[in-house]
Amino acid sequence: MNQHIRERLRTRGPLLLVPDAVLLPEGVMELYAVVVSAGSFEAVGPTEEVERTHPHLQALRLPGQLLMPGFVDSHHHLTQSFGAALAFGEPSEIFRRVWVPLEGALDEESAYVAAKLAALESLRGGFTTVTDAGTRAAVDTDVVACAARDAGIRCVLGLICDDTGTGADTDSAVVMRRAERHLAAYTDDPLIHPSLAISIPDAATPATLHATHRLAAEAKVVVQMHVNEHLAAVERSLLRHGLRPLENLAGVGALGPHLLAAHTTLLTPREVSLLADTGTAVSYNPVASAWKGNAVAPATTFTERGVRFGIGSDGTRGDGFRLVEAAEFAQRLAYGLTTGDSSCGAGWTWLEHATAGGADAVGLGGHTGSIAAGMAADFLLVDIATPELALSWDLPWELVRRGNRDQINAVFVAGRLRMWHGRPTDWDGPALVRRATALARTAVSRAPVSRAHPTSTTARNKAVRESAAGTVAEKWVARTSTARNGSTAQ
Template sequence: MLSTMHDHPTLIVPEQVLLPDGVHRGHAVLVDQGLITQVAPVEQLHGSAATRVDLPGRLLMPGFVDAHHHLTQTFGKSLVFGEPSEIFRRVWVPMEQHMDEEAIEVAVQLAAWESLRGGFTTVADAGARIAGDLGQLAEVTERVGVRCVLGFICNDLNGPAVVSSEDEVLAGARRHLDRWHTRETVHPSLAISIPEAATDAVLTSVSSLARDAGVPFQIHLNEHLAAIERSLEATGLRPLERLAQLGALGPELLAAHSTLLTPHEIALLRDSGGAVSYNPVASSWKGNAIAPALLLHELGVRVGLGTDGTRSDAFRLLDAAETAQRFGHSMAVGDSCAGGGWTWLDQGLRGGADAVGLAGRVGEISPGAYADLLVVNTSTPEFVPSWDLPWELVRLANRDQIETVIVHGKVRLVNGQPVDWDGAQLLDRARAVSARVVSSSPIHTIDPSSGEHRSARSGTGARR
């Protein structure tokens, strides 16, 4: 019955529903024309003329928000396992620059499907380094069904060379903002890859334009020691300090990573109203440090969770977020609570929504929000017995318990499979296209493959 909910009003009656203040029983959710219109105890909505769908043994919850993704990088995921930090120079840029229209379509479709399978109904793409039109990314995400906050890269530097004028950058940015304002599931954003990829004038102008338009300004910030040292050498300032000096810190900021923050920089973030995408899996795979996400949260800094394109599994991301804070900070001070579970659930939902500029519209079940929803099977050994469902979602849930994924009131996946296009055909196509792209790209990796690593260690080789 959920499969027809986009055609007429539907009253969803789950066993449990996750609302902004926690888990409730005996509540129903009314969905109409892609929006949540009412949330109330079942008896208050019992007389509704909507089609009723009962979901015993199921949790209805909001879809998760991936506050930092790279949709065009999915072909290179396992190429970077074991690689040192700045893989964008050796893998991502060379690969993306050798992707044609077919490769972009297949990569984005694959990434969008994986996101939905993992429970992400909204992803913030931080900007693609491709030669083609971003309209292709928008069209593919719309077709697959994931909601996309689509970043437009506004770099004017390539190394020391100026590649675009400030007027050219701003003209492109304004076209991007104007292009998507009427779309249901595409929301514009502006981006600069890293502070050193833009002149002072462009950093200032682009952040100001994003602020005036009310859209996120995405930028990779204070992620690696190398980037901080380059910034200090070139400007005498750390990357975040440079943005602050230029007036480019504000509520529009969506700073990816921010793993290396001084106390002064934390204060700057708090006072400016900027948001951080805490990407714990990326930190464990290629980082120099863990973002102080729990401290930022307690100080009132806006925090969402992002995958950085690593592994699009929202429940595993929650677990990684809590575990990284526990190992990195809480254990040393005897804080066994480490956020109490709900903190990481909230950052994956409403925190992410706020960070990507969609507060109140995604990441929560409330009247006026988009009907971006997950139906989770709680009649499984992981949830029986159940004593504290928010903690259980952080520690015990996994994506195979997500039975149905709904975006803008339309069912997109059932048991992980698309309902209106051929997933098996995409996988066959992705195998062929990814092989072509990777083999033709000047990718340079440093560490060996797992098999090479095993052989070296079992012999006399000294490679890491």
């Protein structure tokens, strides 16, 4: 798309957009148009009808473009962006050895820059909403809110309410007063949506688990929590409570529509029933499962049982199309191959749960995630005239299997053009990356990070040295054997 179109898209007034196709809940619709006004979709319908009912607007035609909902990342840690590669190749529960030390080394500036850097990556990848599970950095949570707001991304912002464990405030009353202030602070904010967070079930007393659940239900927000993520966490819960983490939450009355359970990779059939029966929402994080997990959440079973779920990155990489491809691919490897399921939910399942389903899971179902009149105008313009997509006979499947962020021409949040061909439209993205590079070196150098494995380069060099040493030893053994055999023959 050319610069003339870009300038038209930057117009703050109402826009009548006519792309080649629009992705609606019922599927891909051609000859459709939308009107964007005051941050929302004013109208969505057949092009002739929309143009007839809005004669005062000049249609902006967008050939070769698909207008689709922006992706919703249902689980992220925005202030962990400085240390992404520190977690590569590491075993589970890296939060103890990597993330807690790293976030503890952040000051106000580095926390802001780290969060804005994560928001930039997410916007570049087509995410219009990110769900932050709460920072452990010793800064006010509003630092993260400012970073998301300045970047131009919608953010469900968690406040950690732990009252047990290292570094937690053990006064439950103080914790809950802070939670109430957090929920009240963003009542009228157009981009920041407050939520509460508890790291894991054992990080809060039963009273606080129940209180946060009640407070969230009253405020119509979510409580975010890592649940049944790793074998070690399940075993600790069994030893401490005689119950698995999800069972323990059920026992204290903390399950329900206002709980967003992240990961839930290790579930018994009974626990799946608990999720379905209570309306508890889940963040399915397929890339995180592959990189550091013990299992893949049974998302196709969630679909069949009616369990509410979104798809989250867990901060692994901010590319919405690669995330939905991983969501389908992980199900195929973990479940589909052994059962002969060649569809594994089909393309539409993963697009739906990465958009509307994700919005529902994070408490924004009535606000974003769909292209519909009255919904927030959070959307993407995707180039479908590329070699990967132009010849499609099934565009939802093609988007899941062959889409990537390079095909995203424009990202809109709340009706405003935020990204154009991978770059912010009203702030300096490259300058932020340069600043983040400098701050990250300082933060990582002073953080007491403990890794189980060396970096990939160090590991390779070690392997080369060991291989060379082995070759020398083998040659020595061969020469000795030859000499011995020769002397015997004489």
